[in-house]
Amino acid sequence: MSWDTWREAQYHKRAQISWGISLGAVLVTVFALWFAGLNHLIRLSDTQGDAIAVKLGSPDGENVPLKVNPIPDPAFVPEQSVSSVSEAVSQPPLPKAQTSKVTSSKTQTPSEPKKVQTPPQPQQQVRVVKGSETGNSMETIFQGGAGHVGRSLYVPIYLYMPLPTRLSPSLIAKIPDSQDGFETAQQRKDELLAFYRREGGLWRLTAQPPFESRPRLWLSLQDAGYNLADAEYKRGNTLTPVTLSFTLSAPHNGQPPVLLKVTLDRSSGNSEVDAAVLYGFRMSAFANGTGKDAQGLFTYDFDEK
Template sequence: MRTDLRLREDRKRAALSLALTVAIYLMVLLGFWITGLLRLEELSDVAGPVKVHLTTRGQQESPASPPRPLETPPPPSPAPTPLPTQPPAATPTSAPTTPPVPPTTRPAATTTPSTPPSPTPAVITGREEGNTYTLGFSEAAGKVGRSIYVPIYLYMPLPSQLPRFVGENMVKDLRSKALFLRYYQEAGGAFSLVEQPPLDDRPDLWDALKGAGYDIGQAEYRHRPGLRPVTIQFSVDSHTRGSTLLAVTLVSSSGYSDIDEAVLYGFSRATFFNNTERPIKGSFTYRF
């Protein structure tokens, strides 16, 4: 009897505990629901603009304008296609070591001696009292050349007529007076040539005429009609034989024998050198 009574009491307690637990859960849920109804909605939680209309009593509220549609953001740009990744390069496996091969000795290559460039022939140019000349050799400079030069115009034919002031200045110069009067004489207010002086006397007379005021650059012989350049060919002997001139030959004439003679004679007054063991050929051109 007592055991049955205890079981019934335990069941009542369990039923009461379950009922209390359910009642507590219902009260809690009811409280949350009531709290949600009474909660004030913050304006910041509403999306878009909010319009507040103030109306007087009895005035009907105007319907609210529909909300502005939200701006749809532009669709995102497609992501760049990733480049295919190359698989990592395979680590090269070391080749099996082979024993070193002893170097083979090659026969020394025979070098062909290079041919030296041909020497540039020596060429000398010059100018004297309106005339020009070109002197050339078949050998390079330094091996052959001219050591002493005598101006060729000093052996040219003297003018047939001289202005009076030039003749008077020549007579005043006591050093050249006798030589001058040997070949010139005064006639009709001017000085005329009596005879052409020999080649060896001409250098002194030309120097005196230049000092007396005569324009040698406009000498009478330079104005002869048809006057052409004079060309000479020659050879210079080897140094063992004194470097003397050999075979001086007139190749091109000026057209006047006395001028050709003067050029040949004046050219032969120069001194040449030749440091080789053989004769060296050359040419000389004199232009007016």
């Protein structure tokens, strides 16, 4: 080997060693720097509750500390201030409110139930029915709620009045056959004279016929021309109007209403006339669509109005 060759080989050898030492120094330096930076970033403080710095994203990112809530020491019990306790005990009582204010506040408390105003009761409807018959007049006042109330069938009351105590033979002779053709004139005469007897020139009443027989007898006298407006029971007597108060039931199970109660409030002054008015009034039929009992007042006057 020549001198030049050996020297060139030594030169390359020394260059390689130099590069290896330089590279090793660089690696050591880099490792030392990396280790120092890592130790700085993840070093935990000895004090409890310090934040840990973490770099997110690029190495040049901003150090963002994580929030760590301090852990309370279970052995630590805060001492209660003696002065605050004593102040609470020694605090004077609140002054009493005036009675008038308390009363007014009670009346305004929302917890009290409000009085519910009941709707006004509907006024009772009043229906007045007036009429007249053979010189007499009548008035019926019906009181009830919503719905029709009245008399559906009227039976003339004069047909139940007391019969005349005396009749002339000429009047009896004028009795005709019945208008419906069911009775002859003689049959009607015999039926009427069954309650009379002949005394002198007149027929005198022996006894008042029952109420159920009176309508046919009065019709016979009416057909014969007897003046019903000037009937004997009205002559010589000052008859005052008869007043009846009554209670009418509501229909039940398809049955028509009935008179529950009829009271004689005012008399005519003649008991036989009062009885005739009571009987004739009860013979009528009534209607009641109010759904409840209805009250009424009936007046029978012996003057035609």
